[in-house]
Amino acid sequence: MKGWAKLKKYVVADLSTEPPESFSLGNWEADGAARAENTPVIDALPHVPPLLDGEGNPLRLQDKLEENISWLKKHFSYPQNSGLIFHSISLGKHSRPVIVVYLDSLIEWQHLSRTVITPLLEADLPDESRLEISDMASSVFTNGQMESSCFMGDIANAIVIGSAVVIIDGVDSAGILDVEGMEKRALEAPKTENVVLGSQVGFTEDIRTNISLIRRRLSTPDLIVESGVIGSLSRTRISFAYLKSIANEELVNEVRRRIASIRIDYIGDSGMVEQLIEDHPNSIYPGILSTERPDRVAAQLADGFVGILVDNSPFALIVPAQFPLFLQTAEDSYLRWHYSTFLRIVRSVGFFMSLYLPSLYVAIANYHHEMIPTTLVLAIAGTRESVPLPVSAEAFLLESMFELIREAGVRIPSVIGPTIGIVGALILGQAAVQANIVSPIIVIVTSATALASYTIPNYNMQFTTRILRFVYLACASFLGLVGVILLSIMLWTYWMAGNRFGVPSLSPLAPRRPTRDTLIRAPLQKQVKRPISVHPKDMNKIPDEQNGNDSMESGPAKGGESS
Amino acid sequence: MNTHRIGVRETASIGIIFIIAKIFLPFQRSLAEIGGTAAWIIALIAAMLCPLTWWSIRGVLRHASGGSTLIEATEEIWGPWLGTIWNLVYFTFFFTITFLVLREFSELLASDILPRTPMNIIMIAMLIPIAVVAYAGLEAIGRFCWSAAGLIVASVVIVLMGGLMTHFEPDALLPFWGTGRSQVLSLGLVKSSLFSEMLVFGFLLPRLRKTSQWPKAAWWCMSVSAFTIFITTFVYLFVFPYPTAIRLNVPMFELSRLVIFGRWIQRLESVFLISWLICAVVKLAIGLYCSAATLSQMMKLPKVQPVIFPLALLVYACSILPGSEMEAVLWDGQYLRTYGSLVSIGIPMLTWLLGMIKSKLKGQQT
Numbered sequence: 001m002k003g004w005a006k007l008k009k010y011v012v013a014d015l016s017t018e019p020p021e022s023f024s025l026g027n028w029e030a031d032g033a034a035r036a037e038n039t040p041v042i043d044a045l046p047h048v049p050p051l052l053d054g055e056g057n058p059l060r061l062q063d064k065l066e067e068n069i070s071w072l073k074k075h076f077s078y079p080q081n082s083g084l085i086f087h088s089i090s091l092g093k094h095s096r097p098v099i100v101v102y103l104d105s106l107i108e109w110q111h112l113s114r115t116v117i118t119p120l121l122e123a124d125l126p127d128e129s130r131l132e133i134s135d136m137a138s139s140v141f142t143n144g145q146m147e148s149s150c151f152m153g154d155i156a157n158a159i160v161i162g163s164a165v166v167i168i169d170g171v172d173s174a175g176i177l178d179v180e181g182m183e184k185r186a187l188e189a190p191k192t193e194n195v196v197l198g199s200q201v202g203f204t205e206d207i208r209t210n211i212s213l214i215r216r217r218l219s220t221p222d223l224i225v226e227s228g229v230i231g232s233l234s235r236t237r238i239s240f241a242y243l244k245s246i247a248n249e250e251l252v253n254e255v256r257r258r259i260a261s262i263r264i265d266y267i268g269d270s271g272m273v274e275q276l277i278e279d280h281p282n283s284i285y286p287g288i289l290s291t292e293r294p295d296r297v298a299a300q301l302a303d304g305f306v307g308i309l310v311d312n313s314p315f316a317l318i319v320p321a322q323f324p325l326f327l328q329t330a331e332d333s334y335l336r337w338h339y340s341t342f343l344r345i346v347r348s349v350g351f352f353m354s355l356y357l358p359s360l361y362v363a364i365a366n367y368h369h370e371m372i373p374t375t376l377v378l379a380i381a382g383t384r385e386s387v388p389l390p391v392s393a394e395a396f397l398l399e400s401m402f403e404l405i406r407e408a409g410v411r412i413p414s415v416i417g418p419t420i421g422i423v424g425a426l427i428l429g430q431a432a433v434q435a436n437i438v439s440p441i442i443v444i445v446t447s448a449t450a451l452a453s454y455t456i457p458n459y460n461m462q463f464t465t466r467i468l469r470f471v472y473l474a475c476a477s478f479l480g481l482v483g484v485i486l487l488s489i490m491l492w493t494y495w496m497a498g499n500r501f502g503v504p505s506l507s508p509l510a511p512r513r514p515t516r517d518t519l520i521r522a523p524l525q526k527q528v529k530r531p532i533s534v535h536p537k538d539m540n541k542i543p544d545e546q547n548g549n550d551s552m553e554s555g556p557a558k559g560g561e562s563s
Numbered sequence: 564m565n566t567h568r569i570g571v572r573e574t575a576s577i578g579i580i581f582i583i584a585k586i587f588l589p590f591q592r593s594l595a596e597i598g599g600t601a602a603w604i605i606a607l608i609a610a611m612l613c614p615l616t617w618w619s620i621r622g623v624l625r626h627a628s629g630g631s632t633l634i635e636a637t638e639e640i641w642g643p644w645l646g647t648i649w650n651l652v653y654f655t656f657f658f659t660i661t662f663l664v665l666r667e668f669s670e671l672l673a674s675d676i677l678p679r680t681p682m683n684i685i686m687i688a689m690l691i692p693i694a695v696v697a698y699a700g701l702e703a704i705g706r707f708c709w710s711a712a713g714l715i716v717a718s719v720v721i722v723l724m725g726g727l728m729t730h731f732e733p734d735a736l737l738p739f740w741g742t743g744r745s746q747v748l749s750l751g752l753v754k755s756s757l758f759s760e761m762l763v764f765g766f767l768l769p770r771l772r773k774t775s776q777w778p779k780a781a782w783w784c785m786s787v788s789a790f791t792i793f794i795t796t797f798v799y800l801f802v803f804p805y806p807t808a809i810r811l812n813v814p815m816f817e818l819s820r821l822v823i824f825g826r827w828i829q830r831l832e833s834v835f836l837i838s839w840l841i842c843a844v845v846k847l848a849i850g851l852y853c854s855a856a857t858l859s860q861m862m863k864l865p866k867v868q869p870v871i872f873p874l875a876l877l878v879y880a881c882s883i884l885p886g887s888e889m890e891a892v893l894w895d896g897q898y899l900r901t902y903g904s905l906v907s908i909g910i911p912m913l914t915w916l917l918g919m920i921k922s923k924l925k926g927q928q929t
Contacts, residue, residue: 367677368833373826479688481833482677485840489707490692496710497703510706511570 023254023279025320025502025535041253042260045228048235051153059152065097065169068152072101075156084159087117092125097169101155106162108181115144116164116177131168133175141166147176160235184209190292191314192459195331202292207237207311210294214241214307217298222246230259231267237311238273241297246304248535254501255306255319270313277319280498284467286460287500289321296330304536320501322533324509324518326461327351337523344519350455354465357449358395359472359484361442365391367480383439392477394438398446399469401428406450507533567770571780573705574767576712577849578784581760583791584846586719587839588667590757591799591814593896597750600805601741603797608751610789612908613758617781619911620764626918633765633911634860640918647861649910653762654857656899656906658874660760661850662881663895665689668843670888671813676836686879689844694875696848697855698868701770704848711841718838719791722815723798725822725831731801756903757792761785762911763849766856812888815839851875 050058062068069086076084087100100116123140125131137146149155150173155165162180187209190202203210211225220243227239238259242252258277267273270290278287291297292314297307300318308317318325327347332340364371365380372380387394405424412420429447432438449469456462468491475483498505508515513532516522530536569577594602620633627636634653638646669689673682696704741747761784768777799814802821811817816832816839823829855870864870885891 364833370830371833373829479680479685480677481836482672482685482840483688485837486688486692486844489841489844490695492710493692493696493699493703493707496706497699504706506706506710510710512572512709 023250023502024499025248025251025254042257045226045230045238045240045256046260047229048153048157050151051156061150061152061155061167061172061174063170063172065099065167068167069099071152072156072159075152076159089117089120091120091123091168096131099167100164101159101167102164102179103159103162106160106182107164107179111144111181112164112179115141115179116166119143120166131171133166133168133171133173136166136175141175141177144177144179148173149176150174157235161237182206187213193291193293193296193329193457195293195329195334198331198334199293199295201294203294203309203314203316205312205314207239207309210309210314210316211239211241213294214298214301214309217294218243218301223301226256228259230262230273231264233265234267236267238267238308240306240308241301242306243301243304246302246530246536246538247306248304248537251304251306251320251501251534255308259308267310268312270308270310270315270317273308273310274317279500283495283498284464285323285495285498285505286326286458286464287321287498287505289318289325289458290315290460291318291330292316293330299330299333300325303530303541304534320503320534322500322503322508323495323506326458327456329457332521333524337521340521341519344521347455347457348519350452351461351465353452354449354456354462355468356472356484357452358399358445358469359476360481361445362392362395362473363476363480363484366477380439380441383441386436387439389437391442392473394442395445395473396470398429398432398438398442399449399473401432402446402450403466503533567700567702568772569702569705569767569770571771571776571783573702573709574764574771574776574780575783575787576708577701577705577767578761578763578780579712579788579791580708580715580842580845581763581849582758582784582788583715583719584664584842585757586792586795587813587815587842588664588671588895589811589813589892591796592809592811593892593900594754594796595800595805595808597742598747599741600736600738600800601747602800602808603736603793604741604747605751605754606757606793606796608748609754609757610785610793612752612755612904613761613785613789615755616758616761616904616907616911617764617785619908619915620762620768621777621781622915623911623918624765624768626915626922630769632769632856632860633762634857636765636918637910637914638861640914640921649914650857650861652906652910653765654854654861656759656762656903657850657853657857658878658881659894659899661847661854662878663885663891663899664843664850665693665847665878666882666885666891667888667895668847669882670891671816674888675813675816676833683883686882689847690875690879692844693847693851693878694871696844697852697875698871700867701766701852704845704852708845711838711845715838715842716787716791718835719795719815722819722822722835723794725824726802726818727798729802729821729823732804735801735804736797753901753904756900756907758785758788759899759903759907762907763853765911766853851878854878 053059062071072078072084072086078084083103083105085100085102085104087102089098089100090096091098098120100112100120102112119140119142123136125139133148137148149158155167155174155176158165158176162178162182164177164179166175166177168174184206185204187201187204189200193202201213203213215223215225222244223241224244225239225241227237229235230238240255240259242255255277259273262273262276264272264276274288274290275281280287289300294316297316297318301307306319308319310317327344329343332344335343369377384391389397401424405421405428408424409417409421425447429443433440433443453462453465456465472484472487475487477483479486496504496506496510504511507513508518508531514529515531515533516527516529517531521527525542528542529539530541532539591602594605598605623633623636623640624631627639631639634650637649637653640646641649665686669682669686672685672689673680677685696707761781764781764784767780771777771780795815799818800808802818803811803814808814815835819832819835820830822831851871851874852867855867855874858864858874859867859870882891885894
C-alpha cells in the first residue's frame with residue numbers, strides 16, 4: 001500500500017480544490033489576499049523550550065543551594081561530562097554560600113574574574129537577610145550586564161551558550177552574566193566575493209560580529225534584528241534583519257514563519273537554513289542569495305529585502321532573490337554607472353556562455369555546418385581530421401576533466417593548488433591535443449566556458465550553469481540546435497513559473513516591472529525608486545523633498561501598504 | 564481553477580505569438596496559390612476583419628458573470644446542453660490547430676533542419692516541452708511569451724529586410740488583383756480565419772486585473788499580428804515572383820536563406836531557427852493549454868493540469884493522421900482556415916446576441 005500511495009499521484013489525477021500553499025507577495029495571485037488572511041502570523045522566532053516538571057509547569061530554582069547544584073550536576077551528567085565548573089564563594093560577612101556555574105571552554109577567564117568573581121568576593125551587602133538577585137545588578141555586578149531568571153531551563157541554556165550563572169543559597173532566582181569568550185576569527189576580506197573597489201570586510205562565524213557589521217552600515221533605529229534559536233540539538237542562534245519602515249510586512253512575516261517552522265536537530269551553516277526555507281527544494285536554480293559581504297546585505301536591506309544571519313556561518317542570506325540579483329555584485333553601486341553597466345553586460349554574457357557555449361559548438365559542428373563560414377569550417381575540419389572521437393564525446397570528455405580539476409583545486413592543500421591548476425589545465429590539455437584525443441578548438445571552447453563561468457558572482461548560480469551545461473550538451477548531441485532550444489524553453493518556462501518568497505523568479509524581467517537597476521544600472525541620481533518586485537512600504541529611495549519627506553532622523557517617513 | 568493574474572504585456576504577447584506563428588509555415592504560399600499576386604490583399608482584408616472576433620468575445624464575456632472564461636460564459640448563456648455543444652466546437656478548433664501545427668512544424672524540421680532524424684522522434688521531442696510549458700499554466704506562458712516576443716519580432720524584421728536587400732522585383736505584385744477581384748475579395752472574407760486564434764482572448768481577458776485593460780491588450784495584439792501577417796506576405800511576394808512563390812515549401816525559411824550581410828554573415832537559417840522554434844513551441848503550448856482548459860471547464864474540473872498529458876498523447880496520435888505534410892497543409896487550408904471564422908466570429912457573435920436578448924428580457928422582467 002505504501003508503494004501505491006507513491007504511485008497514485010502519477011496514475012490518478014489530483015483534482016483537489018485546496019489552494020496551493022504558495023506565498024504571494026503583493027498581488028501576483030488573485031486569491032493572495034485571502035490566503036494571507038489564512039496564514040498564521042508568528043510574532044517571534046522560536047527560542048529554547050522551557051524545562052518542565054512532572055505536572056507540566058516550568059521547572060523552578062529551589063531555595064536550597066545543594067538541591068540546585070545536584071540538579072545541575074545530574075542535568076549536565078557531571079562529572080562524566082567534563083568542563084562544567086562549580087565555583088564556590090562565600091558572600092559577605094555571614095559567609096553566605098554562593099555558587100558560580102559555567103562551562104570552562106566557553107568563557108573568558110579574565111572577563112569572568114572581572115565581572116563575576118571579584119565583585120562577589122568584594123561585595124559589601126548591607127542587608128544580607130533580604131537579598132534579591134535583581135538588586136545585585138546595580139550594586140555588585142556593575143562591570144557586566146546581568147539578567148535574572150528563576151527557571152532551570154533558562155539557567156541550563158545560559159550555561160551552554162557561555163554565560164556564568166550565580167546561584168545564592170536561599171534566593172529564588174539566579175543571576176546570568178554574559179562572559180562568553182570563544183576564540184573568534186578576525187575580520188578578513190571575503191573569500192568568494194572579492195571586489196576591487198569597496199569594503200574589504202567579510203562576515204565572520206560570529207553572529208554578533210556580523211550583526212554589528214550591518215548595524216555599522218545602517219545606523220538607524222529602523223533596523224530591526226529579530227533573533228531566535230533553531231535546531232533541537234545545535235540550538236543555533238539565528239537572526240533576521242529588515243528595515244521596519246521599508247520592508248514589506250507580509251515578507252517579514254513569511255520569513256519569520258518559515259524560520260519558525262524549521263524542524264531539525266542540527267544546523268551547521270546558513271546553507272542548511274537556505275535549503276529548509278526555500279520555495280522549491282528540487283529546483284536546480286537557487287532561490288535565496290547567499291553573500292559574505294555586509295555591505296551587500298546592508299544595500300539590499302535598504303531596498304526592502306530581508307537578511308538572515310546564522311551563527312557559525314560567514315554567509316548571510318538575502319530574500320527574496322530573483323535572477324538579476326545573482327549577476328550583480330556589491331561593487332556595482334560603487335562604480336560609475338557606465339562601468340558597472342559594462343561589467344553587468346560582461347557577466348550576463350558570461351552566464352549565457354557558461355550555459356550554452358559547449359552545446360552550441362557541438363550542435364553547430366554536428367548538425368548545422370552551414371552556419372559556419374566556409375574558411376572556418378575547413379579550419380575546424382582540418383584540426384579534427386586526426387581526432388577519432390566524435391565532437392560530443394570530445395566536449396563531454398574535456399568538460400568532465402575540467403570539473404575534476406575544479407573540484408580537485410578546491411580540495412587539495414593550498415600549497416600545491418596552483419601547481420595542480422597548471423598541471424591540469426595546461427599540461428593535460430596540451431597533451432590531449434598532441435595525442436590527438438581532442439581537437440584544439442574544443443580546448444578553446446572549454447577554456448572560454450570555464451572563464452565565463454567564473455564571471456558569475458554567485459557560487460550557487462555557478463553550480464546551476466555547471467550542471468545544466470552537461471544536460472544541454474546531451475541535448476545538442478542528440479538533436480542539435482533544436483534540442484538545445486527545446487530544453488531551454490522547458491527550463492526557462494519552469495524557472496519563470498516559480499515564485500521565490502512570493503516574488504516571480506525572473507522579476508523584474510518577466511513579468512516586466514519598471515526598474516533602473518537590472519542589466520543596465522542607471523546613474524544613482526536616477527534610481528529614485530526601490531524595486532517594485534519586493535513591494536516595499538516606501539517606494540521612494542531618494543527622499544521626496546517636495547513633500548517635506550527628507551528627514552534623516554526618522555528614516556523614510558512615507559510608509560504605506562504594498563500595492 | 565488556477566486564478567493567477569497576468570498583465571497587459573503578457574496577454575498581448577500570448578495573442579501575438581499564437582496568431583503569427585503561422586508565418587513560419589507554408590501560409591504565404593497557400594495565400595499565393597489562391598490569390599496570386601494579390602495574396603497580400605487577402606491578408607489585408609482578413610486583418611481588417613479581426614476586430615470582429617475581439618468585439619464578439621468581449622460581448623460574450625460582458626454578458627456572463629464576472630471572471631467567466633469564454634467557455635463558462637458560453638455555457639451560462641446557452642445553457643448546459645447547447646453550451647456544451649458549442650464548447651465542444653471550440654475544443655475541436657483548438658485541438659485541431661494543435662495537432663496540425665505540430666505535424667507541419669515537425670515536417671519542416673525533418674525536411675530542412677534535421678533530415679536524418681526520424682520524424683516521430685522530432686514530434687515527441689517537441690511534444691515534451693509543449694506539454695511542460697502548457698502544464699506550467701497561462702501565467703508562465705505569458706511571462707515566456709513576453710520575453711520571447713522581442714526576439715521573434717526582431718528575427719522576422721531581419722529576415723524581411725535581409726531578403727529585400729538581397730533580391731526583389733518591383734513588378735512582382737502585378738497584376739494588382741491577382742486571380743481576380745471578386746475572388747480576392749471573397750477569399751479575404753473567408754480567410755478572416757487567419758485570425759481565428761484571437762479566441763485565446765476568451766481565456767486571457769478574465770485573467771487581467773481590470774476590465775479597462777482588455778482593449779489595450781486586444782488592440783496591441785491585433786495591430787502587431789495583423790501587420791506581421793500582412794508584411795510577411797507582401798515581402799514574400801516581392802522577393803519571390805508568383806511562379807516561384809507557389810512552389811516553395813516554407814516561405815520564411817527560404818527567405819532567410821537569401822540573407823547575406825557580407826562574407827561572414829550568411830546562411831543564417833539556423834540562427835532564425837531559434838525564434839521559429841520558440842514561436843512554434845509556444846503556439847502549440849497555448850493551443851494545448853486552451854484545449855485542456857476548454858475540456859476541463861466543460862467537465863467542471865477544478866484544475867487544467869490533469870488533462871494536459873493525456874491530451875498531449877492524443878495530439879501526437881492525431882498529428883500522424885495526415886498522410887503527408889501536404890495533406891496536413893491541405894487540412895489546415897481547406898478546413899481550419901476556411902471554416903475557422905465560423906468558430907471564431909460566428910459562434911461568439913451568436914452567443915453575444917443571445918446574451919443581449921436574455922439581458923433585455925431579464926431587465927423587462929425586473
